[in-house]
Amino acid sequence: MQSNLLEPAVDDILKKTVSAADGELLVVDPSKETLEALVSVAAEAETDLDVSVLARETVLKQVTSDFIFSSRMADLVAAEQLSLHVLDTVADNSLLLWDDAVLAIVSGTDSVSALAATDVDFIRSVQASYEAQISDAPVFSLRTPPLSEVRKTLQMEISAAAQTDFDAMLGSIDRMGENEPVDEVVISLLTAAKNDVLLYDISKWGEDVGVASKATFSRTKTRLEDAAVIETEKVPIDVGRPRLRLTLSPTLTTKEPAAIVAATREAIAR
Missing domain, CATH: 3.30.870.10 (Endonuclease Chain A)
Structure with missing residues (x-):
């Protein structure tokens, strides 16, 4: 008993x-x-x-x-x-x-x-x-993708270095919610910027795996630009409009992932 x-x-x-x-x-x-x-x-x-x-x-x-x-x-x-x-x-x-x-x-x-x-x-x-x-009882359906799938596809479609940075940034946060402005989309974009990834590539990955829509990635990118956390540069392509490469603000390029998250949190809150 x-x-x-x-x-x-x-x-x-x-x-x-x-x-x-x-x-x-x-x-x-x-x-x-x-x-x-x-x-x-x-x-x-x-x-x-x-x-x-x-x-x-x-x-x-x-x-x-x-x-x-x-x-x-x-x-x-x-x-x-x-x-x-x-x-x-x-x-x-x-x-x-x-x-x-x-x-x-x-x-x-x-x-x-x-x-x-x-x-x-x-x-x-x-x-x-x-x-x-x-x-x-009805089954409660989750809309969030499995973390293992997020990590695996990020490594395959972006890079192993990006997956490592994503893990480090996510690991620096205890929980997400109303009092945490850094969410999964922000972390994905910071990861992309740290690794000089195109906005198109990270937002396509994010939408395909189920993190968020391309529109959400675009809106969040603008918010991070306005907060002077990330910058963009145009990259010409053969056909169509140039695409945007994401980079970190010069003040963040030498910081570790956890410090980038902390600085982003402060910048968004200003």
């Missing part, structure tokens, strides 16, 4: 439950923080997982609005290690279910506990109820 857990953070609870459940876990009505922690734990797990999430649509949309979490989730979904389903009713607590265990997550001021049910009949009843719900 599973016992109660008490840990400093929900990440620690999830690491222990994923291990105890041998990778097969049902997570019901997680908070935004719990779902983000689950994605981080699952992405770092060294064993195969079979995690099903039954969550409110608002929570799913909040988490997937962040490219960092959404692209990791897309990797797990593509690997069939994670499935996302929409919960139409709110549970009393966030629950973790597997085999013969039902745990309710309770957050305190300085710690998080997972309280285990002990009545066998109750455990079976709860599991049967949510297994029935998840079989009928």
Whole structure:
């Protein structure tokens, strides 16, 4: 019988439950923080997982609005290690279910506990109820491409150096959202500018892989130009209008990727 857990953070609870459940876990009505922690734990797990999430649509949309979490989730979904389903009713607590265990997550001021049910009949009843719900619940579709696909295609279609810079810039950001002006499109354009890539090439790659549309890349390029972060130079082609090569502002050319991101954040905020 599973016992109660008490840990400093929900990440620690999830690491222990994923291990105890041998990778097969049902997570019901997680908070935004719990779902983000689950994605981080699952992405770092060294064993195969079979995690099903039954969550409110608002929570799913909040988490997937962040490219960092959404692209990791897309990797797990593509690997069939994670499935996302929409919960139409709110549970009393966030629950973790597997085999013969039902745990309710309770957050305190300085710690998080997972309280285990002990009545066998109750455990079976709860599991049967949510297994029935998840079989009928609509699947939540991700619009973000898997991070592995983004990295692979960037290396193939742009360059290995560009992929390395993209990884370094993305790795310098904890999360994206309302308070973070540097998003996946900005990072893609900064990567292109650092490697003297044509706007046409990076925006075509971005649209093809599903990062954003060419129009979004174009608008963001203009915003970065206005902020004096990147510059453009015309490159003649055989037929048609010249294309634009992206370059970094001279003040950024010698900076490391993380410093470029920090400087861009400050420039956009001015």
